[in-house]
Amino acid sequence: MTCSIFYDYRIGNLKLDNRIVMAPMTRGFADNHTGEVNYLIADYYGKRARYGAGLIITEGVAINELAKGTYGIPGIYTHSQTLSWKKVTNEVHKYKTKIFAQLWHVGRLSHSEILKGHIPVSPSPIAAKGLVHRLKQTFQTSKSLSKEEIYRTIDDYREAARNAMDAGFDGVEIHAAHGYLIDQFMSDKTNQRKDEFGGSLKNRLRFLDLIIKEVKKVVPKNRISIRISEKKDDDKDYVWEQPEEMVRAITEILTKHNIKILHPSVDTYGSTLENDKRSLHTLFRQRWDETLIAVGNIPLTTGISSLKKTRQT
Numbered sequence: 001m002t003c004s005i006f007y008d009y010r011i012g013n014l015k016l017d018n019r020i021v022m023a024p025m026t027r028g029f030a031d032n033h034t035g036e037v038n039y040l041i042a043d044y045y046g047k048r049a050r051y052g053a054g055l056i057i058t059e060g061v062a063i064n065e066l067a068k069g070t071y072g073i074p075g076i077y078t079h080s081q082t083l084s085w086k087k088v089t090n091e092v093h094k095y096k097t098k099i100f101a102q103l104w105h106v107g108r109l110s111h112s113e114i115l116k117g118h119i120p121v122s123p124s125p126i127a128a129k130g131l132v133h134r135l136k137q138t139f140q141t142s143k144s145l146s147k148e149e150i151y152r153t154i155d156d157y158r159e160a161a162r163n164a165m166d167a168g169f170d171g172v173e174i175h176a177a178h179g180y181l182i183d184q185f186m187s188d189k190t191n192q193r194k195d196e197f198g199g200s201l202k203n204r205l206r207f208l209d210l211i212i213k214e215v216k217k218v219v220p221k222n223r224i225s226i227r228i229s230e231k232k233d234d235d236k237d238y239v240w241e242q243p244e245e246m247v248r249a250i251t252e253i254l255t256k257h258n259i260k261i262l263h264p265s266v267d268t269y270g271s272t273l274e275n276d277k278r279s280l281h282t283l284f285r286q287r288w289d290e291t292l293i294a295v296g297n298i299p300l301t302t303g304i305s306s307l308k309k310t311r312q313t
Ligand SMILES: Cc1cc2nc3c(=O)[nH]c(=O)nc-3n(C[C@H](O)[C@H](O)[C@H](O)COP(=O)(O)O)c2cc1C
Pocket: 023, 024, 025, 026, 027, 058, 059, 060, 102, 175, 177, 227, 265, 266, 267, 295, 296, 297, 298
């Protein structure tokens, strides 16, 4: 079936006026000290709503004080940050556009200069290669999260999601892609833990699994999107050894939680994976009947037809 990108779309009781989704984009224009957003930011998102997006996914938003990886990143973990987002959701809703907050924790991809003196955290104490965004200093060896800290971080995702709903967002996207904290747990290169959060793929996915479980307590399951990628922002050569196995394991978790929206991230939509002849979207589509968001250099002309359902049984 092929359908117009301008048709409306329903995911349970979430009704979108069209199928155009604005991808999350870090802008770095929040107050660097407080993590609050201002009227200019409300105006920025309002314009994207006015000019036609059915759904906007915000820039990555920090879920706690250790979550940000560069300057000007908004937060959603304090009362004043939460209140400040109401300006944005009110503005976007004037145009009947829906808006999700992207919940973000960068893990080791940060620096104590950015984190008010705190060393960045991650599953294992391994420094990333390259330079910290905008700060242009080398990455520090991160601090391994204790089990207690892992559970506290999972709670922080839930509280950030609760704040997002209080601020008037229509849902949330959990950023589990691009080599950030959740992805650092998923990859055996960055996760060398010996406890139940490391080792087997099932263990490495436990962090994501528990975050979804908690976020579902405060956000309806049809309003939670999960962003997944093979690519890592800090490690351009990284590829999954067994993409099908990875996709199968991730999809099992999403299905178990009855999640309805999946947002695989690739640079070029439809490009084949290094270790598979299929694209990431095709691999997911074969196991995933629910909403799949397409992204990555999509020319206008193919934007419409790429919405076709391609599941093979
Ligand atoms: C300036 C910029 C900032 C981005 N920030 C984020 C982000 O905060 N979270 C995220 O998941 N992806 C982020 N991305 C990736 C985009 O969501 C998207 O996947 C990418 O731009 C490819 O899609 P496109 O070719 O349609 O632009 C960013 C991309 C750009 C260009």
